[in-house]
Amino acid sequence: MKILKWIMKALVAFVTIITLIVLFADELEHTYSKLTWTPPMEINGITIGMTRSDVVFKLGEPVKCGGDIKLEICVWIIDGAEHLFWFQDEVIKSMVIIGKEREWSSVIPFYNTTDMKALLGHEDLFGESKDFSERRYTYLKWGATFVFQNDVLTQYMVGEVRYRRPPSGGKYIVKGTIVCPGKECPFDDEGAVKEDFKDRDYTYFIK
Numbered sequence: 408m409k410i411l412k413w414i415m416k417a418l419v420a421f422v423t424i425i426t427l428i429v430l431f432a433d434e435l436e437h438t439y440s441k442l443t444w445t446p447p448m449e450i451n452g453i454t455i456g457m458t459r460s461d462v463v464f465k466l467g468e469p470v471k472c473g474g475d476i477k478l479e480i481c482v483w484i485i486d487g488a489e490h491l492f493w494f495q496d497e498v499i500k501s502m503v504i505i506g507k508e509r510e511w512s513s514v515i516p517f518y519n520t521t522d523m524k525a526l527l528g529h530e531d532l533f534g535e536s537k538d539f540s541e542r543r544y545t546y547l548k549w550g551a552t553f554v555f556q557n558d559v560l561t562q563y564m565v566g567e568v569r570y571r572r573p574p575s576g577g578k579y580i581v582k583g584t585i586v587c588p589g590k591e592c593p594f595d596d597e598g599a600v601k602e603d604f605k606d607r608d609y610t611y612f613i614k
Contacts, residue, residue: 488506
């Protein structure tokens with residue numbers, strides 16, 4: 408009789424667990440994603456540190472290139488999205504995807520700032536355009552930057568973190584400290600890095 412009661416209790420507990428899993432499947436999935444997801448360091452088989460010859464070997468010739476010998480930017484179009492790679496001395500220092508949601512849904516699991524912060528938390532570097540339509544969020548832990556236009560993800564950047572100039576002469580915040588606008592803003596009125604700041608980076612503003 409005691410064994411039968413034990414079996415019945417175990418069965419009830421099992422059914423309860425299964426029911427809870429079914430009812431809260433979405434919440435469990437979101438929690439799991441939050442605990443395990445990190446910004447991708449690889450884009451279509453390309454990673455930081457690869458040489459230009461590696462990229463051409465994997466993706467073919469670029470659509471166009473610009474810049475100079477020391478820092479060259481080349482563009483590839485993959486599945487409708489622009490892929491930009493910054494090469495310094497023929498080695499990738501950073502890379503960017505520019506496109507619409509459907510063009511990178513397999514890479515980034517969110518499309519707005521609310522869902523981004525639910526997964527990644529508060530950003531380290533923040534930029535906002537003067538007309539408030541564009542925002543840029545950088546997470547130094549991964550060297551990852553997300554750009555949103557009217558709260559829709561439009562760009563993903565990963566790699567070496569340089570100054571993230573505020574879009575259209577707007578606001579620039581480093582670790583909660585407003586850098587631009589202000590006397591210490593590293594950018595001039597045209598958006599170029601001032602001479603005094605060319606040998607510095609964002610760490611200059613971190614106390």
